[in-house]
Amino acid sequence: MPKTVLTGLRANGELTLGNYLGAILPMVQTLQNLEEGDKFFLFVPDLHSFTTPIDHTQLYRNSLNNIKIYLASGVDSNRENVFLYRQSHIPAHSELAWILSCFTYYGELQRMIQFKEKSSQQGQNVSVGLFTYPILMAADILLYGADYVPVGEDQRQHLELARDLAIRFNNKFGEIFVVPQVWQKQLEFVKRVEGTKIYSLTDPTKKMSKSINDPKGTILLTDKPLDAAKKIMSAATDNLASINWDWNNQPGITNLLQIYALLKNIPTHEAVKIWKGQTQYSNLKKETAELVVEFLTNLQARVSKITDAQAEDILQKGEINATKIAKQTLLKVQKAVGVVKSQ
Numbered sequence: 001m002p003k004t005v006l007t008g009l010r011a012n013g014e015l016t017l018g019n020y021l022g023a024i025l026p027m028v029q030t031l032q033n034l035e036e037g038d039k040f041f042l043f044v045p046d047l048h049s050f051t052t053p054i055d056h057t058q059l060y061r062n063s064l065n066n067i068k069i070y071l072a073s074g075v076d077s078n079r080e081n082v083f084l085y086r087q088s089h090i091p092a093h094s095e096l097a098w099i100l101s102c103f104t105y106y107g108e109l110q111r112m113i114q115f116k117e118k119s120s121q122q123g124q125n126v127s128v129g130l131f132t133y134p135i136l137m138a139a140d141i142l143l144y145g146a147d148y149v150p151v152g153e154d155q156r157q158h159l160e161l162a163r164d165l166a167i168r169f170n171n172k173f174g175e176i177f178v179v180p181q182v183w184q185k186q187l188e189f190v191k192r193v194e195g196t197k198i199y200s201l202t203d204p205t206k207k208m209s210k211s212i213n214d215p216k217g218t219i220l221l222t223d224k225p226l227d228a229a230k231k232i233m234s235a236a237t238d239n240l241a242s243i244n245w246d247w248n249n250q251p252g253i254t255n256l257l258q259i260y261a262l263l264k265n266i267p268t269h270e271a272v273k274i275w276k277g278q279t280q281y282s283n284l285k286k287e288t289a290e291l292v293v294e295f296l297t298n299l300q301a302r303v304s305k306i307t308d309a310q311a312e313d314i315l316q317k318g319e320i321n322a323t324k325i326a327k328q329t330l331l332k333v334q335k336a337v338g339v340v341k342s343q
Helices: 017-032 056-072 092-101 106-110 113-125 128-142 153-173 183-189 225-233 251-264 268-275 281-303 308-337
Strands: 004-008 039-044 082-086
Touching (some): 004 128, 017 039, 017 056, 017 251, 082 308, 113 128, 251 281
Parallel strands (some): 004 039, 039 082
């Protein structure tokens, strides 16, 4: 049975090592395992980018940089079943989001953990867009009939909302939307037991984020490799003098083990076995730092070879092809809700 996969990363700032390990790496692995007839939609959700405060003068540049990093990470844009595009350049996203908002319950959005966390950081200046963006995310997913949406654990609730809205809409109007797979199936698809989340190097209880000012705790993909190594060497750990996989008692060490395993391309249990019983945190930091230096050096070299013109050309071609598919879905919705004649 052909599968449709959709994923993307906001352009609200420079991408981080956490973005790469948690989202880009699994998307590339997924793309490499696609079978004939499968479709892969990889987009820049730039409309999502200003749900939190950003430098708007850099948004367009960040969108291009995202695409360059996708390409440098191994995304093959020449494949006919791969669609790269910017969300804002396909109007169907915004129209479907409005329609879906009229079928979304206020209480559903109130329960979103992401909104609670980010709104607490912004205080009274939190935007309505931050509250409603899970609906736009649902539109992003449902427009293309996505079965699988590789996202981090922090987006799990939003994926579940997309499922709920698809089911609710289909129950009222007939089979309009493909319902995305349940969370466990999503994890099985990307061959993971749980979602990957990389944490801050200064506070390993918080996510490494490009939207939070945490320069010492965040490794940007544009960081000088040796500067990134210094951040690893300065990472917060503990005083237990024992290397274990234990998020509750040793989040800093566990975070380093996770980064080490992913960059070394080995299962986490194998990384744990390698370091089990060792007491010198500096050795783990040193080897992890070396992996980070090697990774950033190679990635940045590949990114530098991709021009703005090449990125623009790839996006424009992808947007033409993605628009055709999005319009087909939107037309079915328009007919169902009565704004377009059904026959």
